[in-house]
Amino acid sequence: MLTSERKALIQQILQRDGRVVAKALSQAWGVSEDTIRRDLRELASDGVLQRVHGGALPASPAIADFAQRERTGSAAKANLGRLGAGLIRPGQIVFLDGGTTHVHLARQLPRDLKATVVTHSPSIAVELAHHPTVDVEIVGGRLFKHSVVAMGSASAEAIARIRVDAYFMGVTGLHPDTGATTGDHEEAALKRLIARQAAETIVLATREKLGAASAYGILPLAGIATLVAEAGRDDDRLVPFRAAGLSIVTA
Amino acid sequence: MLTSERKALIQQILQRDGRVVAKALSQAWGVSEDTIRRDLRELASDGVLQRVHGGALPASPAIADFAQRERTGSAAKANLGRLGAGLIRPGQIVFLDGGTTHVHLARQLPRDLKATVVTHSPSIAVELAHHPTVDVEIVGGRLFKHSVVAMGSASAEAIARIRVDAYFMGVTGLHPDTGATTGDHEEAALKRLIARQAAETIVLATREKLGAASAYGILPLAGIATLVAEAGRDDDRLVPFRAAGLSIVTA
DNA sequence: CTTGACCTTGCACGATATTGCACGAAAGAT
């Protein structure tokens, strides 16, 4: 591979991913890390990127911003995820439901957290594949494409054999009267089953889910221990849930 | 060879490959590197290309884009994946092993293919989550982060209950004597187990895996029905495999 | 046919670039 080819590729990757890692490039292209570091140094002195320990970032933060946001999605969900991640104690076994909010949670688990994550969401498994200390247990089953989680009897059997400290449950609605609801009958049943295997159930709910209700009930509010919600002036929406005895976590 | 002929060819190659290497051209055409360098210098001053240490790149970097990807290996894998996808018949149940090559295979399954894919790779499950007609069955278990697949007793149990028409097996080496090999003992055992549950085993091997051998044996060549390999002049590498009775598929 | 101008090619040689390694320093991680 030609030197200038390498440099051009580095810039492409940087634009696409918003970052490059020296070691990864070195392994991918079969050259020494020194060579990559030299390339990065020179590109940095050309002003096209910014060196950081372990690799490089785009020079202009504007480019990084886009790629970054692309990766992390909406800020609200990322925020909820961060709050949820903070609820997990070292050594715990937690079940992570599917959904983008929980992917954000997985992404923001502290790098040094030693815990076990059980999930039937392949997306979360992929996300945690690069976490250094968290053990991941995948629940298999038939892939329900709408939610991108494993479901069916195989999943139910696997879940029945596991007990967890906390279940981060995904919902499409959380209403003072109807409790937690979702849009699929079988999914509701599976969530109910998981909740039974968990010491406590935690719900991360973005603003639009509070006060909403979907077709199929999962659990009454009494079955939910903690609600993680966006902070905001409209804390009114949280009042009925607080009254129902839920522990509320906000930013 | 005439000078202008050479220059025309250089431009052609540049367009096709996205780069030229002075030494390679000199050897291919039996002229000195000096001559090639002179050609490149002149073409550069014509603005046709851009000289770099070791050869030349296209003047406009856009052209290089596709060809660049070729060399980073992902195109080769995409190609293998496409060939592999073509081996799956409607209605079949196939097991897809982990690995980037198989992710490419999953990505290139025909949009109208009705089949069932069993996998212990969450990456492949995510990839197929948006396929309209393929059913996906996820094999659960402990996530082996190095390969990003589910492993362990839970996986073995689930696999023991499934029979598939074909197993697309990932390997790190495929050698005429040692057969299919991989770098982890437990992984080798699991692959062996899956192969037992499959009517036939298919291996997609990039060029560098042919003739290579890793620490742990999975199967002898006799256990493999079909080998999908990159096409190329160095078909010599394929000879021992063909002699061993494997059905060979190339582009 | 011969001659001389012009071009192309290969070679020699010093200059410059690139690469990998070693070793101590600095930055993160535990």
Added chain:
DNA sequence: ATCTTTCGTGCAATATCGTGCAAGGTCAAG
């Protein structure tokens, strides 16, 4: 506070480059 990873620099080996030069080859005018 200790350990590991990453960084920077110097160094040596190798590859590539540029230039000058000589050996041919082509072609047209003489």
